[in-house]
Amino acid sequence: MIKIKNSEILSVGTELLLGDIVNTDAAYVARGLAALGINLYHQGVVGDNPERLEEALTLALGRSDLVILTGGLGPTYDDLTKETAARLMGRSMYLHEESLERMRARFANRGLTMTENNKKQALMPEGAVVFKNDYGTAPGLAIEDEEKGKIIIMLPGPPRELEPMFDEVVVPYLKKFSERVLLSKTVNIFGMGESKVETVLKDIMLNSKNPTLAPYAKDGEVLLRVTASGENEPECSAMCDEMIAKIRETEVGDYIYGIDAGSLEAALVNELLKQGKTIAAAESCTGGYVAKRITNVSGSSSVIDGSIVTYANRIKEKFVGVSHETLERHGAVSPDTALQMARGVRELFGADVGISTTGVAGPTGGTPEKPVGRVYVAVSCDNHEEVRELTLGERATREYIRFVSASHALDLARRAIVKN
Amino acid sequence: MIKIKNSEILSVGTELLLGDIVNTDAAYVARGLAALGINLYHQGVVGDNPERLEEALTLALGRSDLVILTGGLGPTYDDLTKETAARLMGRSMYLHEESLERMRARFANRGLTMTENNKKQALMPEGAVVFKNDYGTAPGLAIEDEEKGKIIIMLPGPPRELEPMFDEVVVPYLKKFSERVLLSKTVNIFGMGESKVETVLKDIMLNSKNPTLAPYAKDGEVLLRVTASGENEPECSAMCDEMIAKIRETEVGDYIYGIDAGSLEAALVNELLKQGKTIAAAESCTGGYVAKRITNVSGSSSVIDGSIVTYANRIKEKFVGVSHETLERHGAVSPDTALQMARGVRELFGADVGISTTGVAGPTGGTPEKPVGRVYVAVSCDNHEEVRELTLGERATREYIRFVSASHALDLARRAIVKN
Numbered sequence: 038m039i040k041i042k043n044s045e046i047l048s049v050g051t052e053l054l055l056g057d058i059v060n061t062d063a064a065y066v067a068r069g070l071a072a073l074g075i076n077l078y079h080q081g082v083v084g085d086n087p088e089r090l091e092e093a094l095t096l097a098l099g100r101s102d103l104v105i106l107t108g109g110l111g112p113t114y115d116d117l118t119k120e121t122a123a124r125l126m127g128r129s130m131y132l133h134e135e136s137l138e139r140m141r142a143r144f145a146n147r148g149l150t151m152t153e154n155n156k157k158q159a160l161m162p163e164g165a166v167v168f169k170n171d172y173g174t175a176p177g178l179a180i181e182d183e184e185k186g187k188i189i190i191m192l193p194g195p196p197r198e199l200e201p202m203f204d205e206v207v208v209p210y211l212k213k214f215s216e217r218v219l220l221s222k223t224v225n226i227f228g229m230g231e232s233k234v235e236t237v238l239k240d241i242m243l244n245s246k247n248p249t250l251a252p253y254a255k256d257g258e259v260l261l262r263v264t265a266s267g268e269n270e271p272e273c274s275a276m277c278d279e280m281i282a283k284i285r286e287t288e289v290g291d292y293i294y295g296i297d298a299g300s301l302e303a304a305l306v307n308e309l310l311k312q313g314k315t316i317a318a319a320e321s322c323t324g325g326y327v328a329k330r331i332t333n334v335s336g337s338s339s340v341i342d343g344s345i346v347t348y349a350n351r352i353k354e355k356f357v358g359v360s361h362e363t364l365e366r367h368g369a370v371s372p373d374t375a376l377q378m379a380r381g382v383r384e385l386f387g388a389d390v391g392i393s394t395t396g397v398a399g400p401t402g403g404t405p406e407k408p409v410g411r412v413y414v415a416v417s418c419d420n421h422e423e424v425r426e427l428t429l430g431e432r433a434t435r436e437y438i439r440f441v442s443a444s445h446a447l448d449l450a451r452r453a454i455v456k457n
Numbered sequence: 458m459i460k461i462k463n464s465e466i467l468s469v470g471t472e473l474l475l476g477d478i479v480n481t482d483a484a485y486v487a488r489g490l491a492a493l494g495i496n497l498y499h500q501g502v503v504g505d506n507p508e509r510l511e512e513a514l515t516l517a518l519g520r521s522d523l524v525i526l527t528g529g530l531g532p533t534y535d536d537l538t539k540e541t542a543a544r545l546m547g548r549s550m551y552l553h554e555e556s557l558e559r560m561r562a563r564f565a566n567r568g569l570t571m572t573e574n575n576k577k578q579a580l581m582p583e584g585a586v587v588f589k590n591d592y593g594t595a596p597g598l599a600i601e602d603e604e605k606g607k608i609i610i611m612l613p614g615p616p617r618e619l620e621p622m623f624d625e626v627v628v629p630y631l632k633k634f635s636e637r638v639l640l641s642k643t644v645n646i647f648g649m650g651e652s653k654v655e656t657v658l659k660d661i662m663l664n665s666k667n668p669t670l671a672p673y674a675k676d677g678e679v680l681l682r683v684t685a686s687g688e689n690e691p692e693c694s695a696m697c698d699e700m701i702a703k704i705r706e707t708e709v710g711d712y713i714y715g716i717d718a719g720s721l722e723a724a725l726v727n728e729l730l731k732q733g734k735t736i737a738a739a740e741s742c743t744g745g746y747v748a749k750r751i752t753n754v755s756g757s758s759s760v761i762d763g764s765i766v767t768y769a770n771r772i773k774e775k776f777v778g779v780s781h782e783t784l785e786r787h788g789a790v791s792p793d794t795a796l797q798m799a800r801g802v803r804e805l806f807g808a809d810v811g812i813s814t815t816g817v818a819g820p821t822g823g824t825p826e827k828p829v830g831r832v833y834v835a836v837s838c839d840n841h842e843e844v845r846e847l848t849l850g851e852r853a854t855r856e857y858i859r860f861v862s863a864s865h866a867l868d869l870a871r872r873a874i875v876k877n
Contacts, residue, residue: 056488324752332744
C-alpha cells in the first residue's frame, strides 16, 4: 500500500500562463487535500508543452508521493497530460471501451455525433484507475506505481467537471491511502468579517489541535472549517459538534446561518420548505441575481412561483406599487422605495415573503449622498418588515456589489421567517 | 541591458497551499506579461517556508531571466520573500528611509501609530529598485543582476495593492527590457464546440506561426486567441485582423459573435444600445439568470426596464399570457409555451425584444420525452420570432444547464436584432 506523506498540484494549460483564466482548480483541490490531512507543499502551472510538462512532472514526482495534474485531458492535439504521464510511468496506452461508450452516449444524448479527435479522451495508460466523468467527456484517472510509491492523478480542467469529480470520486479514492479518519464540517457565517471572526475565536483556534479550526473568506461570507481526526466517523463527528457548540456560544453564534448549509440561498429555501412558505423578489440593482440564486437550489419551485426585475421607475410604480411621491421625494435608491417594493412584490405574486433590492451598483451613477455601493434591501412578511442599508464601498466591483446585496436580501428573508 | 527572453511567477503564501484563497495575482501578472510580449513558461506556489522558497527561487532563476515573486512582503516574521531573494542575489539589507517615511505618513493619515514590526517592510536589498505602494504599506521592488542577466521583481500579495502597482509601476519598468510588441485579439464563438472549432481550423492553426491561434473553451463558449508579434501595435493589429478575416470565411464564421466582445450579454447590450432597442425576459428554468447577465453589463439600464421570472404555470398564464390550453396540451416545457412567453413578456413591459426560457434544469423532474437538459428558448421581435430546442444532457449540472440555456437566449436575441 502506497503511503502518501506529501503531495503537489501541477496545472496544465497555456490559458493559465496567459492569465486568461484564474486557477480555481488548484485552490479547490488544495482545500480538498487539506481536508484529507494530506500535506501540500507545491503548486505549479505549465503550458501545453510536452518538454516542459515532462520536466515539471519529473521534478514533482521526485519530491512528492502524490501529484495531481489538472487540465490537458481535452480532445485537441495540444492536450498532452495523459500521454506525458504515461510515458514517464512507463505505461503504454489502450482504448478504454467503457469510456468511449460513455462519450458516444453523451454525444447521442445531445443529438450530436462525436468527432474523431474525441476518441483520444478514451485512451488510457495500462493499469490506470479510471474516474468516470458525469459532467463532461474527458474521464479522470490515476496511475499507481507501487514500486516507486508514487501516484499521479489526472483531472479535467473545467471546474464544473473537476469539482464534482474530485468530491465524488477522488476523495473516496484518496481516503484508502490514509490510515486515520478525517472529518470536516463547515460552519457558514454571514454578516461578520473574517478578521472579526478570527479575533473572536483566536483563543479557541490556538488552543485546539484536534479538531482544528480554519476560517476563510469566500464570496463575502466566512466559512469556518472544523476538522477532526479520529478512529471513526461518528467519533470525529461528535468532536466537530462539540467544537461547533463552543463557537455558537461566542459573538459569532448570531451570524451562523448553517452547518454545511452550502449557501445562503440553500439555507433560505430549506427554511421556506420547512415552513411551507413562498417567496418573491422585486429587484432593481441586482437585476435578477436574487431570483437566480434562489432557483439555483433544486426543489425551489415549491417556494417561488414568480419574481420580477423592476429596473425602471415606471416598472416599480406599475407592478410593485411604489408610489410616485416616494420616487419623487426619496428617489429609487431609498429605504422607502425598498420597503414598498418588498410589500408590492409579495402582493403581486401572492407570496408569503417579499424581498427587494435597490441601489447603486456602479461603476457609474454614484452621487455624494448616494455613492456607488449604497444599497437598500428589504423584507416584508407577516408581522415583520425590515430595511437594511448597505455601504459596500465605491471601489467595489459591480459584480461584488450585486452579489453581496443579493446575499443580504437572502439573509434578511431567512432571519425574518426564522424569527416568525 | 538585460534581455528578458522568458519569465516565471512564484507566489508565496501558505494560504494558497491550503486553498483558502485563489491565486488571482498570478493570473493578473500573467495577463500583463502576455500583453508585454514576455514569455511566461511557469507559475509556482510555495508556502511561507524559507528552505522551500529558496529552493523554488533557485530553480526559477536557473531557467528564467525574470522571476516575479508575489506575496510574503508583510511585516510578520514569516514574511521572508525579500530576505530570501536578497540572500540569493548576494545583497545585504538597508533601511530605505523614503519607504519608512511613506509608511509613517500612511499610518498617521489613519490616526494610527506604526508598530515596530512594520519597519521590516522598509528594509531593502542594496541596489534594489523600489516600487512605492500607494495602496498599502509594503513597497514592491526589483533586484537586477547585470552579470547573470537576471531580474527578480517582488510585489505585495493583496490584489488591491498588487494590481495597481503592477499597472502603474511594473509595466513601465518592464517595457524598458522588451524589444518586440505582442498583441492579442480574442474571437468570441458561441454555438460550436471546441473540438469542432479545432477540427475546422486545424490547418490554419498548424500552419500559422505568427499570428498564433489558440482555442480554449470557457463557460460553454469557445474563445480563439489570435496573437501577433511585430514591430509596433498597428502592424500587429493588422496581422490579427487578417487572420480573423480568414477565420470568418470558414464554417466557424457564422458562430462568431464578436471580437474582444467580453461576453454574449455585453455583445447583446451593445447591439441593443446601437439600435436604441429594449429587451425583457420571461424566465422559467433559468429563474432570473438571463436578466442577471444582461444587467451585469454597466449601462444596461438603457436597454432593460423590467424582466420577470415565471416559474409557476399560473404565473405564466396570468402575466405573460400563456394560454391554459397550451399548458394543458403541450405542457410548460414546449416550443409553444416558450414562444407565447417571449411574446407575452414583450407586451407586458412594452419592450422591443422579448426572450424566454422554459425547460428541465434537473437534477430531478426529467421524463422520457422531456429529459433533464431539455430546454426551449424563444425570441419575439418585429418581423422575427424563433424557438430553439436544446438538449444539454441528463448528466449536466443544474448550473451548467441554466447558464447555457441563458446563453442561448442571449444569442437568439442578438442574432434576431442583427438580422432585422
